[in-house]
Amino acid sequence: MLAKRMSALNPYVPGEQPKDRPYIKLNANENPYPPAPEVAKAISEFVLSHPEKMALYPDPDSLSLHEEIAEMLNKTGGVLCRTVVTHEGAGGAISGNCQPSENDRIPFKVTPDMIYTGNGSDEVLSFVFYAFFDSDRPVVTPSFSYSFYPVYGGFYSIPLNKIDLKSDWSLDTEKMLEEANKTDSGTIFANPNAPTGIGLSREQVRQMLLKAPKDKAFVVDEAYVDFGGESCIPLLAEFKNLVIVRTFSKSLCGAGMRSGYLVANPELIQAVTTVKNSLNHFPMDAITQVAASAACKNAAYYAEKAKAVAEEREKFSAFLKAHGWNVLPSKTNFVFAEKQGVNGQEAYRKIKQDGILVRIFATPGIENYLRITIGTPEQMKALEKSMESL
Numbered sequence: 001m002l003a004k005r006m007s008a009l010n011p012y013v014p015g016e017q018p019k020d021r022p023y024i025k026l027n028a029n030e031n032p033y034p035p036a037p038e039v040a041k042a043i044s045e046f047v048l049s050h051p052e053k054m055a056l057y058p059d060p061d062s063l064s065l066h067e068e069i070a071e072m073l074n075k076t077g078g079v080l081c082r083t084v085v086t087h088e089g090a091g092g093a094i095s096g097n098c099q100p101s102e103n104d105r106i107p108f109k110v111t112p113d114m115i116y117t118g119n120g121s122d123e124v125l126s127f128v129f130y131a132f133f134d135s136d137r138p139v140v141t142p143s144f145s146y147s148f149y150p151v152y153g154g155f156y157s158i159p160l161n162k163i164d165l166k167s168d169w170s171l172d173t174e175k176m177l178e179e180a181n182k183t184d185s186g187t188i189f190a191n192p193n194a195p196t197g198i199g200l201s202r203e204q205v206r207q208m209l210l211k212a213p214k215d216k217a218f219v220v221d222e223a224y225v226d227f228g229g230e231s232c233i234p235l236l237a238e239f240k241n242l243v244i245v246r247t248f249s250k251s252l253c254g255a256g257m258r259s260g261y262l263v264a265n266p267e268l269i270q271a272v273t274t275v276k277n278s279l280n281h282f283p284m285d286a287i288t289q290v291a292a293s294a295a296c297k298n299a300a301y302y303a304e305k306a307k308a309v310a311e312e313r314e315k316f317s318a319f320l321k322a323h324g325w326n327v328l329p330s331k332t333n334f335v336f337a338e339k340q341g342v343n344g345q346e347a348y349r350k351i352k353q354d355g356i357l358v359r360i361f362a363t364p365g366i367e368n369y370l371r372i373t374i375g376t377p378e379q380m381k382a383l384e385k386s387m388e389s390l
């Protein structure tokens with residue numbers, strides 16, 4: 001009964017959501033804090049004061065949301081939390097100031113026609129694969145990156161050319177470029193990367209863009225950039241093939257709202273809009289558009305939360321190191337860590353018994369690593385207590 005293509009699907013498996021007891025969820029990189037109070041206010045105001053609007057289709061172009069996103073990016077430089085590591089190891093100055101430094105300022109104005117929004121960046125990413133990658137050549141991507149990329153590759157029959165990470169778990173940018181040029185291919189990776197947490201500087205990405213095929217999409221997924229990475233938005237004027245993917249799910253405390261977006265040059269935004277209008281032309285609902293707009297107006301709140309998460313990450317990394325764990329240097333809201341002699345499955349099970357969920361991967365090479373989302377100080381205290389005996 002099923003179409004033949006069904007047998008080729010290999011769906012993404014998200015972090016588990018068991019209901020047998022209340023768990024502390026540190027397995028899906030969600031933000032432990034609620035959205036800004038103004039978001040709830042905007043939603044109630046919309047639903048209570050304008051119930052008639054619920055009967056109408058939302059703005060298919062999401063114009064006012066795109067204006068708010070552009071304004072937030074222009075105001076903040078596209079990053080909410082800046083980390084200045086002043087010495088090796090834990091600590092370093094973390095700034096929750098959402099004012100851009102000289103280094104972060106975007107040297108042009110981001111305009112609403114440079115924004116595309118969809119139902120979470122997962123949906124946006126699927127349209128990006130459809131719009132920019134052909135099945136006649138492999139897309140270059142790191143061997144370890146967001147595990148949805150291979151899922152979409154399979155869905156759209158687009159081959160992926162997975163490039164091994166270097167021994168320090170950073171991207172092998174030279175090898176990626178060599179392969180992209182060899183096959184005249186597009187590129188996609190997360191920056192900072194997942195599940196490693198390691199980020200490239202904007203200048204490192206710029207050096208890649210200078211040498212990568214100019215007429216193939218170069219996609220940078222900035223899901224975690226607000227926790228201490230460097231955004232590539234300032235490079236959009238220089239590189240017409242750059243596509244930046246962002247989400248409200250991590251730093252904007254909105255995983256439940258399903259909202260993600262692209263920042264790119266208008267011609268590329270047009271292409272993705274064409275894909276959307278060929279599938280489901282009303283993808284983001286009216287309530288989410290209102291909620292996301294309210295979030296953009298309150299960047300200072302989210303900057304403070306991103307700072308709290310980044311500070312907690314540094315404290316927790318120091319704890320892990322003091323207990324013999326090897327912790328990769330994270331610029332995200334999670335850490336990726338392993339300890340010699342500790343089996344990943346067993347560690348995961350012991351922590352789960354203590355009421356806390358973390359993420360493990362069955363992928364060979366990382367099966368003993370735990371990916372731990374940074375929660376509130378109280379949640380991390382509970383986790384430290386559980387991990388002390390590992």
Ligand SMILES: *Cc1c(COP(=O)(O)O)cnc(C)c1O
Nearest residue numbers: 120121122146190223247249260
């Ligand atoms: C979480 C995540 C996403 C997906 O975010 P949604 O907007 O919730 O779909 C995309 N890319 C990376 C690298 C992520 O970690």
